[in-house]
Amino acid sequence: xxxxxxxxxxxxxxxxxxxxxxxxxxxxxxxxxxxKIGQTMPYSGNASAYGVAGRLHAAYFxxxxxxQGGINGRKINFISLDDGYSPPKTMELTRQLVERDQVLxxxxxxxxxxxxxxxxxMNQKKVPHLFLATGASxxxxxxxxxxxxGWQPDYHxxxxxxxxxxxxxxxxxxxxxxxxxxxMGNDYLSGFKEGLGAGWxxxxxxxxxxxxxxxxxxxxILQIKNSGATLFMNITTPKFSAQSIKKVAEIGxxxxxxxxxxxxxxxxxxxxxxxxxxxGIVTAQFAKDVTDPRWATAPDYLEWKxxxxxxxxxxxxxxxxxxxxxxxxxxxxxVLKKCxxxxxxxxxxxxxxxxxxxxxPLLLPGIKVNTSPTNFYPIRAEQxxxxxxxxxxxxxxxxxxxxx
Amino acid sequence: xxxxxxxxxxxxxxxxxxxxxWLVLAALPLIGFVxxxxxxxxxxxxxxxxxxxAIAVLGLNLLIGFNGQISLGHSAFxxxxxxxxxxxxxxxxxxxxxxxPLAGIVCFGAGFLFGFPALKLEGHYxxxxxxxxxIAVPQLLKHKSIxxxxxxxxxxxxxxxxxxxxxxxxVDQFLYYVCLIVAMALFWIVYNLLRGRxxxxxxxxxxxxxxxxxxxxxxxxxKTMTFGVSAAITGMAGALSAITVAYVAPDSFxxxxxxxxxxxxxxxxxxxxxxxxxxxxxxxxxxxxSQSISDWMKDAFSLRYDVPAWAIYGTLLLLLMFFLPNGLAxxxxxxxxxxxxxxxxx
Numbered sequence: 001x002x003x004x005x006x007x008x009x010x011x012x013x014x015x016x017x018x019x020x021x022x023x024x025x026x027x028x029x030x031x032x033x034x035x036k037i038g039q040t041m042p043y044s045g046n047a048s049a050y051g052v053a054g055r056l057h058a059a060y061f062x063x064x065x066x067x068q069g070g071i072n073g074r075k076i077n078f079i080s081l082d083d084g085y086s087p088p089k090t091m092e093l094t095r096q097l098v099e100r101d102q103v104l105x106x107x108x109x110x111x112x113x114x115x116x117x118x119x120x121x122m123n124q125k126k127v128p129h130l131f132l133a134t135g136a137s138x139x140x141x142x143x144x145x146x147x148x149x150g151w152q153p154d155y156h157x158x159x160x161x162x163x164x165x166x167x168x169x170x171x172x173x174x175x176x177x178x179x180x181x182x183x184m185g186n187d188y189l190s191g192f193k194e195g196l197g198a199g200w201x202x203x204x205x206x207x208x209x210x211x212x213x214x215x216x217x218x219x220x221i222l223q224i225k226n227s228g229a230t231l232f233m234n235i236t237t238p239k240f241s242a243q244s245i246k247k248v249a250e251i252g253x254x255x256x257x258x259x260x261x262x263x264x265x266x267x268x269x270x271x272x273x274x275x276x277x278x279x280g281i282v283t284a285q286f287a288k289d290v291t292d293p294r295w296a297t298a299p300d301y302l303e304w305k306x307x308x309x310x311x312x313x314x315x316x317x318x319x320x321x322x323x324x325x326x327x328x329x330x331x332x333x334x335v336l337k338k339c340x341x342x343x344x345x346x347x348x349x350x351x352x353x354x355x356x357x358x359x360x361p362l363l364l365p366g367i368k369v370n371t372s373p374t375n376f377y378p379i380r381a382e383q384x385x386x387x388x389x390x391x392x393x394x395x396x397x398x399x400x401x402x403x404x
Numbered sequence: 405x406x407x408x409x410x411x412x413x414x415x416x417x418x419x420x421x422x423x424x425x426w427l428v429l430a431a432l433p434l435i436g437f438v439x440x441x442x443x444x445x446x447x448x449x450x451x452x453x454x455x456x457x458a459i460a461v462l463g464l465n466l467l468i469g470f471n472g473q474i475s476l477g478h479s480a481f482x483x484x485x486x487x488x489x490x491x492x493x494x495x496x497x498x499x500x501x502x503x504x505p506l507a508g509i510v511c512f513g514a515g516f517l518f519g520f521p522a523l524k525l526e527g528h529y530x531x532x533x534x535x536x537x538x539i540a541v542p543q544l545l546k547h548k549s550i551x552x553x554x555x556x557x558x559x560x561x562x563x564x565x566x567x568x569x570x571x572x573x574x575v576d577q578f579l580y581y582v583c584l585i586v587a588m589a590l591f592w593i594v595y596n597l598l599r600g601r602x603x604x605x606x607x608x609x610x611x612x613x614x615x616x617x618x619x620x621x622x623x624x625x626x627k628t629m630t631f632g633v634s635a636a637i638t639g640m641a642g643a644l645s646a647i648t649v650a651y652v653a654p655d656s657f658x659x660x661x662x663x664x665x666x667x668x669x670x671x672x673x674x675x676x677x678x679x680x681x682x683x684x685x686x687x688x689x690x691x692x693x694s695q696s697i698s699d700w701m702k703d704a705f706s707l708r709y710d711v712p713a714w715a716i717y718g719t720l721l722l723l724l725m726f727f728l729p730n731g732l733a734x735x736x737x738x739x740x741x742x743x744x745x746x747x748x749x750x
Binding site: 043044045046081082084085086087088091092095096098099100102111112113114116117120181182183186211213314 | 442443445446447449450453543546556557558559561645649650651652653654655656658660661688692695709713714
């Protein structure tokens with residue numbers, strides 16, 4: 001082995017400019033005709049609504065296999081298993097995928113607690129743990145966890161952007177916060193605190209929480225209104241975003257309203273809450289809103305729509321997960337293509353950590369995916385948007401986490 | 405049901421069978437020394453899960469099967485046990501072998517205390533009361549006031565214990581033996597408990613509480629004690645689960661888990677000790693295989709849509725309940741009965 005590599009090296013050196021064609025190197029789960037990829041996804045249980053992401057991935061790989069013969073001639077064998085959002089189950093299924101089924105890598109496993117359960121294991125086993133479907137900020141830590149890489153802009157960064165924007169534009173506001181009592185809510189809150197800086201003590205007058213299992217947030221809305229707040233920082237998931245927007249309008253409260261991107265879907269939140277109630281709300285986005293008529297003729301939107309109609313016909317196209325998971329699968333396909341015939345686990349991580357200015361369909365114009373061996377946060381920019389008419393209107397410049 | 409309980413719990417010659425069976429279980433990890441298969445460690449991990457669920461079902465069986473009190477809240481005791489072990493190991497640096505019985509003691513306390521109000525409730529009222537326990541505990545674990553200990557929504561990460569240096573075992577082999585030893589000890593304790601005076605009292609209360617009281621049995625004491633012991637056993641299963649997964653989080657202990665225990669109990673066989681082991685294996689194996697059956701059906705019949713794995717799971721359960729109403733252990737007894745009758749005739 002050593003001798004062959006030296007021989008190759010010297011051959012490459014002899015021919016100087018001509019790069020040596022990488023010899024075929026396969027990690028587990030790879031053959032000349034197949035690449036095996038694993039995933040855990042909550043298809044059942046409390047978080048089953050997120051399962052659409054896994055179904056979209058399965059449909060996308062089926063499309064790749066049938067129309068293009070897979071990636072570089074290798075079909076994708078995609079195994080996505082139901083963990084019911086339960087961390088011990090995620091652990092068991094991940095071990096099944098890694099040890100029994102011998103997958104090359106784990107792609108887009110969903111959930112913060114579930115990924116926390118397998119974080120150490122993946123790094124001990126040295127299996128790529130790529131593009132996780134969670135916005136927690138702890139996934140970009142290449143020094144301690146070189147086999148794990150996040151994907152979307154993290155919650156912390158997003159709320160930091162809001163905090164800074166509020167300090168710059170509404171410095172006399174009295175802020176009320178409504179947040180979900182879980183890791184997502186906490187991450188958002190810590191970012192918001194950082195963004196407000198010294199303003200935190202001065203400006204925040206109410207901080208209410210709810211449980212994801214609560215039926216409504218009506219009483220919390222009344223409570224924070226009575227605190228005399230003039231600005232509402234709304235850290236909620238879709239069902240509660242819609243409820244809170246509606247309730248705020250019902251009781252005639254007119255605060256300046258910031259809403260986190262998780263709850264900013266037009267189809268799932270704004271329409272049910274009432275378009276007229278949602279005017280002027282500010283959010284942050286990194287992906288195109290597919291209900292926005294402005295993108296109706298954009299080539300990437302049309303491509304997505306055609307794919308959804310033909311290959312994923314049972315999905316509800318208004319659900320935001322169908323966009324974010326579509327974006328993420330392009331990230332993985334890019335990495336696999338770049339790997340060429342060297343599909344070792346080391347090379348997967350090397351390519352994932354060397355993405356340069358990658359443009360992906362449905363990302364906002366100007367947002368490019370960039371990673372480096374010290375930067376494991378692939379998407380870091382977002383843009384603020386205001387709800388006007390029946391869609392989000394982008395305003396201001398792209399705001400990136402590095403600058404923030 | 406009562407007849408079956410007697411047959412399993414008090415049969416004189418069951419000892420040899422049981423010893424042989426446990427020896428087989430103890431020999432399984434040794435395959436690791438001859439196999440090169442990379443999946444082997446994963447199968448050992450499955451084995452750990454099965455043993456853990458078997459212990460949890462044993463705890464529940466003691467309560468439901470042998471004492472006639474229903475609980476939908478055993479996921480709460482499982483959670484308390486898991487958290488107790490994790491907190492003791494992380495914050496107090498207690499070794500794992502001490503954390504398991506300590507978690508049991510904590511859960512005994514919790515179960516005993518819950519047993520008092522439960523005394524006032526019978527049948528489906530008790531089921532509802534314990535149901536609230538299953539729902540409330542994961543929320544309470546997230547509460548701010550104890551977040552310093554429980555890690556709030558983030559949970560607690562812990563280190564898997566290393567096998568002692570003098571044993572040439574891998575981590576998974578070692579943890580399998582830890583689970584097996586705890587399981588053997590608890591099954592042995594419960595077996596002896598049931599054969600003695602306390603066991604007879606527990607079963608008498610189940611069969612006719614008033615009659616038992618008239619006979620001089622302190623029904624209140626026995627019922628609360630049974631609740632405590634049952635919670636302690638399930639709590640130790642939780643502690644083992646925390647150690648083998650090396651992570652505890654509130655989302656791990658949903659009502660779904662309680663239902664899984666109940667399913668394992670009914671499928672294995674109510675009031676049957678071997679049934680607990682069957683139930684534990686069932687919980688782990690059948691949920692996974694219903695997913696495989698769903699995939700297979702999709703391929704085999706080239707269906708366009710997924711067959712929901714949970715629908716297959718449900719169908720399997722229905723069939724089992726229809727053909728083996730006494731659970732798998734009950735089914736085995738019935739078949740043995742048929743067999744011996746057939747041989748007697750000839």
